[in-house]
Amino acid sequence: MFNFDTSTDRQNSNSEKYTKKQKLFGTNDITPLWVADMDIDTPPFVVDAMTDRLKHPVLGYEGVPHSMYQAQISWLHRRYGAKFDIDDMLYSPSVVASIGTAIEAFSDIGDNIIIQTPVYPQFFNSIKRYKREVLDNPLVQKPDGSWTMDIPNLISQIDKKTKLLILCNPHNPVGRSWHKDELEQLLDVCVQYNIIVFSDEIHGDLVYAPHTHTVFAGINDKAKDITISAFGVGKTFNLAGISTSTVAIPNQNLKDKFMEVYNKIHFAQGSILSHVAFEMAYKYGDIWLDELKVHLWQNYLSLKNLCEKYPQYIKLTPIEATYLAWIDCRGIDKNSKQIEKFFILKAKLGLSRGIFFGKSGSGFMRLNFAISKEAMTKVIARLDTALSELSRVHINL
Ligand SMILES: Cc1ncc(COP(=O)(O)O)c(C=O)c1O
Structure with missing residues (x-):
C-alpha cells in the first residue's frame, strides 16, 4: 500500500541531518547517514x-x-x-x-x-x-x-x-x-x-x-x-x-x-x-510499519551483498533490529579518523564514527540505512566505486 521507492528531499527543511553536515563532516558534499531519523516520509495518515x-x-x-x-x-x-x-x-x-x-x-x-x-x-x-x-x-x-x-x-x-x-x-x-x-x-x-x-x-x-x-x-x-x-x-x-x-x-x-x-x-x-x-x-500504523520493515530489510540486504564483495575491508554485523548498520571497517585502516576520511572523501557519505559509542566501537562505522530505495541504490553505488578503487590502488587518505 505504501511506497518507499522514493522520498521527499529534506534539504532546506531545517533537518538536523543536513544542517550539521558542514560542522560534522567538514563539507556539504556528502549524503548524511548519521543521526537516527529516516529519510523516509512520515506516514501520510499522520x-x-x-x-x-x-x-x-x-x-x-x-x-x-x-x-x-x-x-x-x-x-x-x-x-x-x-x-x-x-x-x-x-x-x-x-x-x-x-x-x-x-x-x-x-x-x-x-x-x-x-x-x-x-x-x-x-x-x-x-x-x-x-x-x-x-x-x-x-x-x-x-x-x-x-x-x-x-x-x-x-x-x-x-x-x-x-x-x-x-x-x-x-x-x-x-x-x-x-x-x-x-x-x-x-x-x-x-x-x-x-x-x-x-x-x-x-x-x-x-x-x-x-x-x-x-x-x-x-x-x-x-x-x-x-x-x-x-x-x-x-x-x-x-x-x-x-x-x-x-x-x-x-x-x-x-x-x-x-x-x-x-x-x-x-x-x-x-x-x-x-x-x-x-x-x-x-x-x-500497523500496515505502514510492516511494509516499512520489508523495505528496510531490503536495504540491509543490499548493503550486506556489497560488504560481502569486499570482505578484506568491511564486515557487516548481522542484525535483528534497528535501521542502523554497524560496520567493522578495520580492514580499511586501523585509525578511525582515517576510516571516516575514506567515507567522506572517497564515498561522499557521512556516517557516525564507532568510537562515539564507546571504546569497543573503534574501527566501526554506523550507517543509517533508513532511506528510500532510490537513495539506497546511489549509496551502494558510491560505496562500491570507492571500495573498488581502494582495492585497485593504494589511496592516500
Ligand atoms: C537508543 C536511543 N535512545 C534514545 C534516543 C533519543 O530519543 P529522544 O530523541 O526521544 O531523546 C535515541 C536516538 O537516536 C536512541 O537511539
Missing part, C-alpha cells in the same frame, strides 16, 4: 491528521488525552503482548530527558550505573552529567560478528553503589533484539542485586522477522516491578521532531520517586499536534 487539527483555529493549553496513551497501550499489547494501564504512563518530551530523570530519582552522586557499550552515547553522557559513575559491562562480539551480553562479567562488577541499569532494547548500535532468555538472565541479576532497570525501547518496533521484540517489563511481574520503560513513535514513524515519548512505571513507589524529579523539572503536556500524531500513528 500528517493528514495533524493538518486536520489545524482547521480549529485555537491552540491553547491541552492535557495529554487519554486516547493517546490508550492507543499506545493497545499497540504494545497487540504487537508484543505487554500489558500496561493508563495510570502507568507519563508523557516525556525526550527519552534522554527520561533517562536523566531516572538517574536523579534512583541514584545519588557517585553511585554506579550500568551500561553495555558500544551503546547510544547519551547513556554515558547522561550518567556523567549527573555526576554518577559509568559501570561498563562491554558487549562481547561472537565469531559470526554479532554481539552478546557478558552476564558473569556484569555480576563480578556489581557492588553496593550499583543502583540502576540502562538497557538498550533493542540495542543501538549493534542491532540486537535481545532474546527473551537473555533478558531473563539480566532480570535475575537485577532482582538479586536490587538494581532498577531503565529499558529504552525506542527502537522496539523495528525488529525484523523471525525475531520479535520482548518488552522487558512484560516478561513477568518481577520485571514489571523494577522497570521504567521508555516507548515512543520517534524512530518507528519518523516523528522524532514532535518530541513526544512516554515512560511506563507500573510500580507506584518507583513512580512516586520518578514524579518528584519529573514535577520539579515540569515536563508539561506536549504539544497539541504531537498528541494527534502520536495517537494516529499507533491507531493506524
Whole structure:
C-alpha cells in the first residue's frame, strides 16, 4: 500500500541531518547517514491528521488525552503482548530527558550505573552529567560478528553503589533484539542485586522477522516491578521532531520517586499536534510499519551483498533490529579518523564514527540505512566505486 521507492528531499527543511553536515563532516558534499531519523516520509495518515487539527483555529493549553496513551497501550499489547494501564504512563518530551530523570530519582552522586557499550552515547553522557559513575559491562562480539551480553562479567562488577541499569532494547548500535532468555538472565541479576532497570525501547518496533521484540517489563511481574520503560513513535514513524515519548512505571513507589524529579523539572503536556500524531500513528500504523520493515530489510540486504564483495575491508554485523548498520571497517585502516576520511572523501557519505559509542566501537562505522530505495541504490553505488578503487590502488587518505 505504501511506497518507499522514493522520498521527499529534506534539504532546506531545517533537518538536523543536513544542517550539521558542514560542522560534522567538514563539507556539504556528502549524503548524511548519521543521526537516527529516516529519510523516509512520515506516514501520510499522520500528517493528514495533524493538518486536520489545524482547521480549529485555537491552540491553547491541552492535557495529554487519554486516547493517546490508550492507543499506545493497545499497540504494545497487540504487537508484543505487554500489558500496561493508563495510570502507568507519563508523557516525556525526550527519552534522554527520561533517562536523566531516572538517574536523579534512583541514584545519588557517585553511585554506579550500568551500561553495555558500544551503546547510544547519551547513556554515558547522561550518567556523567549527573555526576554518577559509568559501570561498563562491554558487549562481547561472537565469531559470526554479532554481539552478546557478558552476564558473569556484569555480576563480578556489581557492588553496593550499583543502583540502576540502562538497557538498550533493542540495542543501538549493534542491532540486537535481545532474546527473551537473555533478558531473563539480566532480570535475575537485577532482582538479586536490587538494581532498577531503565529499558529504552525506542527502537522496539523495528525488529525484523523471525525475531520479535520482548518488552522487558512484560516478561513477568518481577520485571514489571523494577522497570521504567521508555516507548515512543520517534524512530518507528519518523516523528522524532514532535518530541513526544512516554515512560511506563507500573510500580507506584518507583513512580512516586520518578514524579518528584519529573514535577520539579515540569515536563508539561506536549504539544497539541504531537498528541494527534502520536495517537494516529499507533491507531493506524500497523500496515505502514510492516511494509516499512520489508523495505528496510531490503536495504540491509543490499548493503550486506556489497560488504560481502569486499570482505578484506568491511564486515557487516548481522542484525535483528534497528535501521542502523554497524560496520567493522578495520580492514580499511586501523585509525578511525582515517576510516571516516575514506567515507567522506572517497564515498561522499557521512556516517557516525564507532568510537562515539564507546571504546569497543573503534574501527566501526554506523550507517543509517533508513532511506528510500532510490537513495539506497546511489549509496551502494558510491560505496562500491570507492571500495573498488581502494582495492585497485593504494589511496592516500
Ligand atoms: C537508543 C536511543 N535512545 C534514545 C534516543 C533519543 O530519543 P529522544 O530523541 O526521544 O531523546 C535515541 C536516538 O537516536 C536512541 O537511539
